[in-house]
Each structure stands twice: as C-alpha cells, then as structure tokens.
Amino acid sequence: MKIILLIGRICSGKSTYARALPGTMLISCDQLMQMMFPGGCGEHHDVLAQRARGYLYGMARQCADAGVTPVIDFGFWNPGTRQEAIDALAGYELDWRYLAIPHDEWMRRIERRNADILAGRSDPSNYYVDEGLLDKVNRLFIEPTAEELPGMTVIGG
Numbered sequence: 325m326k327i328i329l330l331i332g333r334i335c336s337g338k339s340t341y342a343r344a345l346p347g348t349m350l351i352s353c354d355q356l357m358q359m360m361f362p363g364g365c366g367e368h369h370d371v372l373a374q375r376a377r378g379y380l381y382g383m384a385r386q387c388a389d390a391g392v393t394p395v396i397d398f399g400f401w402n403p404g405t406r407q408e409a410i411d412a413l414a415g416y417e418l419d420w421r422y423l424a425i426p427h428d429e430w431m432r433r434i435e436r437r438n439a440d441i442l443a444g445r446s447d448p449s450n451y452y453v454d455e456g457l458l459d460k461v462n463r464l465f466i467e468p469t470a471e472e473l474p475g476m477t478v479i480g481g
Contacts, residue, residue, distance in 0.1 A: 332423035
C-alpha cells in the first residue's frame, strides 16, 4: 500500500518523472483543474484546488488498495501541504521524492514551457507561468528537509 508523492516547484519535471515510472498511476491536481477549468478559475483557484486534492487523495487510496501504486503530483510546496498529505493518507506507506532543480535550469524550463504553450505545442494540463505565478511559487515553496520527511529521496539538484 505504497503511495509516491512528488515534491517540486512548477516546471521541475514532476509529471515527466511520474510518467516514466512503470506500473504506476499518475494523480495530478493540475490535470484535473485544467480539464475542469481550461480558462482558469481566477480568485477561486486555491479553494477549488484544495477540494480537488481532497477528491484525488481518495482516488490515491483506492489505487493503493487495488494494488496499483499511485504517484501524486501536487508539488507539495511547503510543510503545510505536506502535512495535509500525511493526514489524508494516514495508514499508507508514503514514499516522498523531491525533484530538486538548479535555479538557472528551472528558469530555462519555464521559458520553454511558456513558449510551447503560446505555440500550441504543450500538454493541456500545463500552466502558463506568468510573473504572478512565478512570484507565488517563490513565496510559497519551502524546500523539504530530511528532518521533516525522514527517508525522502532527493532526485537531481
């Protein structure tokens, strides 16, 4: 009953990493939100995303109970969101993986993603990273520590 949880900033490679894991099921809040609200949901985004996460935690539990390893791609930007997952998934083995990425590479990926979105070559679940979203990530993202998440795997960096 293992559940893999991916930590990382937007555009750090979490979804790409998740898709490469054999025998798993990707569970992405971004995919659900973009499918439900393709034009965005403005000031309601955070409230709706919280509701979506609640639903998706239930889906992750169902996958794990059925013998399929879910990979939760929520980003888990800070200790509060990580604790939310710990509480929601109590009783399951949590396999935390942090996709660390150097700042320069992160900025290159954001530029490439934005260009792909503008050219219509991007996955529909990708968000365009404007200055407001970039500022939000920089304000809210707090790197996880081994003390916070013992056994966490750091990938890259």
